[in-house]
Amino acid sequence: xxxxxxxxxxxxxxxxxxxxxxxxxxxxxxxxxxxxxxxxxxxxxxxxxxxxxxxxxxxxxxxxxxxxxxxxxxxxxxxxxxxxxxxxxxxxxxxxxxxxxxxxxxxxxxxxxxxxxxxxxxxxxxxxxxxxxxxxxxxxxxxxxxxxxxxxxxxxxxxxxxxxxxxxxxxxxxxxxxxxxxxxxxxxxxxxxxxxxxxxxxxxxxxxxxxxxxxxxxxxxxxxxxxxxxxxxxxxxxxxxxxxxxxxxxxxxxxxxxxxxxxxxxxxxxx
Amino acid sequence: xxxxxxxxxxxxxxxxxxxxxxxxxxxxxxxxxxxxxxxxxxxxxxxxxxxxxxxxxxxxxxxxxxxxxxxxxxxxxxxxxxxxxxxxxxxxxxxxxxxxxxxxxxxxxxxxxxxxxxxxxxxxxxxxxxxxxxxxxxxxxxxxxxxxxxxxxxxxxxxxxxxxxxxxxxxxxxxxxxxxxxxxxxxxxxxxxxxxxxxxxxxxxxxxxxxxxxxxxxxxxxxxxxxxxxxxxxxxxxxxxxxxxxxxxxxxxxxxxxxxxxxxx
Numbered sequence: 001x002x003x004x005x006x007x008x009x010x011x012x013x014x015x016x017x018x019x020x021x022x023x024x025x026x027x028x029x030x031x032x033x034x035x036x037x038x039x040x041x042x043x044x045x046x047x048x049x050x051x052x053x054x055x056x057x058x059x060x061x062x063x064x065x066x067x068x069x070x071x072x073x074x075x076x077x078x079x080x081x082x083x084x085x086x087x088x089x090x091x092x093x094x095x096x097x098x099x100x101x102x103x104x105x106x107x108x109x110x111x112x113x114x115x116x117x118x119x120x121x122x123x124x125x126x127x128x129x130x131x132x133x134x135x136x137x138x139x140x141x142x143x144x145x146x147x148x149x150x151x152x153x154x155x156x157x158x159x160x161x162x163x164x165x166x167x168x169x170x171x172x173x174x175x176x177x178x179x180x181x182x183x184x185x186x187x188x189x190x191x192x193x194x195x196x197x198x199x200x201x202x203x204x205x206x207x208x209x210x211x212x213x214x215x216x217x218x219x220x221x222x223x224x225x226x227x228x229x230x231x232x233x234x235x236x237x238x239x240x241x242x243x244x245x246x247x248x249x250x251x252x253x254x255x256x257x258x259x260x261x262x263x264x265x266x267x268x269x270x271x
Numbered sequence: 272x273x274x275x276x277x278x279x280x281x282x283x284x285x286x287x288x289x290x291x292x293x294x295x296x297x298x299x300x301x302x303x304x305x306x307x308x309x310x311x312x313x314x315x316x317x318x319x320x321x322x323x324x325x326x327x328x329x330x331x332x333x334x335x336x337x338x339x340x341x342x343x344x345x346x347x348x349x350x351x352x353x354x355x356x357x358x359x360x361x362x363x364x365x366x367x368x369x370x371x372x373x374x375x376x377x378x379x380x381x382x383x384x385x386x387x388x389x390x391x392x393x394x395x396x397x398x399x400x401x402x403x404x405x406x407x408x409x410x411x412x413x414x415x416x417x418x419x420x421x422x423x424x425x426x427x428x429x430x431x432x433x434x435x436x437x438x439x440x441x442x443x444x445x446x447x448x449x450x451x452x453x454x455x456x457x458x459x460x461x462x463x464x465x466x467x468x469x470x471x472x473x474x475x476x477x478x479x480x481x482x483x484x485x486x487x488x489x490x491x492x493x494x495x496x497x498x499x500x501x502x503x504x505x506x507x508x509x510x511x512x513x514x515x516x517x518x519x520x521x522x523x524x525x526x527x528x529x530x531x532x533x534x535x536x
Binding site for chain 2: 021024025028029031032075076090208209210211212213214217226227229230232234
């Protein structure tokens with residue numbers, strides 16, 4: 001019996017400072033939601049921690065954040081960590097990260113068995129680049145950006161995103177947004193012409209049971225020597241303890257620095 | 272001279288149907304809180320799953336709930352699972368379970384401490400404060416005192432007066448209000464420790480069972496070992512959720528003859 005479902009790879013970009021059970025839950029919720037529609041088969045999840053050049057306050061070194069993410073996904077059969085973005089010297093726009101991973105996907109063909117990777121002929125790769133219409137071929141693998149609804153709403157923050165990048169992400173690829181308490185993603189989509197145009201590519205997943213383990217809260221608890229056990233995987237808790245990560249000092253990193261996207265885009269708009 | 276901290280053991284009673292990360296968080300939060308008062312040294316935690324006789328809807332066999340709790344707590348070096356309550360022939364009142372564990376803890380403490388004799392040859396008091404046992408619970412627990420017939424008044428009094436509660440807040444629940452609105456609880460408020468959980472984590476065993484019934488993932492809500500156990504034994508189906516449907520909760524029957532006074536006076 002042939003499977004007509006579209007294969008999907010979920011890509012989550014973010015600080016992962018540190019990774020928490022909530023981040024991991026997002027993948028599980030997204031997979032359940034997409035597969036429940038009967039149209040999709042989620043074959044892989046990718047965690048892509050942002051590079052240090054992002055300059056977010058309190059962001060510790062990428063090498064630690066990558067290692068913690070690896071420890072956290074040790075016991076997952078389908079979620080992996082990718083370091084391409086994390087090791088870049090300068091901050092890379094999310095659209096570029098999506099593009100990079102999509103190109104990698106096209107270069108390899110993912111079989112039903114995730115562990116079996118076959119290399120397709122060069123001809124097939126050329127076929128796929130013939131136009132963005134092919135991005136929506138039902139038999140091709142789709143790459144979707146996985147995020148919280150707060151990321152969707154960050155599209156509205158001036159100088160945070162390039163308009164063409166937003167179009168590329170929602171138009172050519174797709175998004176899976178997990179709603180957090182206090183967000184109203186449907187309203188936000190409705191109020192944006194661009195998002196509304198590509199609303200079929202934006203999958204909103206309602207998290208009925210709030211699991212709001214923010215990394216900010218975790219860092220605060222750690223600063224105050226409080227337990228974070230059962231909020232993060234045990235391996236990550238141990239790693240943090242062994243390396244003495246997350247102190248009052250580490251939280252002050254980049255305190256007087258402007259976030260990379262804001263710096264880059266405000267410079268561009270003022271020139 | 273610095274006061275010695277009181278050794279403290281935390282006891283959590285409940286269905287643990289199944290045990291979740293949130294249950295284990297309660298212990299972590301409570302320990303941190305009690306340490307920060309400067310008065311206590313938390314020396315142990317006990318998970319005591321209720322017996323099958325409780326008659327709650329959807330309750331799977333105690334042997335499974337115990338096994339899952341043991342798997343979940345394998346990696347903990349201070350919290351353990353105790354089967355005494357689950358092995359009793361009938362449902363056991365919380366206070367009775369507490370008395371049992373307190374007796375055990377005290378005995379162990381006395382056996383481990385040396386007895387001293389003073390200059391007159393009399394036994395001098397044991398050095399250091401003796402251990403205490405407090406009930407660990409979620410904020411919703413305080414509201415159950417109001418349910419007619421669920422608790423004996425003298426038990427509630429013994430619970431807050433002789434033992435004490437460590438109550439972890441959840442979501443929008445305000446345990447301070449429950450304490451304030453009851454004269455009994457209010458008069459023992461120094462023995463009711465309210466712990467604030469700032470993370471909005473509404474994971475509940477009910478939600479976990481719902482997800483499992485629908486074939487949805489519960490990974491990262493409960494330990495992997497517990498997920499495997501549930502899958503292996505095919506627990507938590509539509510059928511299992513209907514268990515005890517229509518049955519009256521055992522405490523309501525057992526305590527039906529005792530006069531019930533409202534706590535709101």
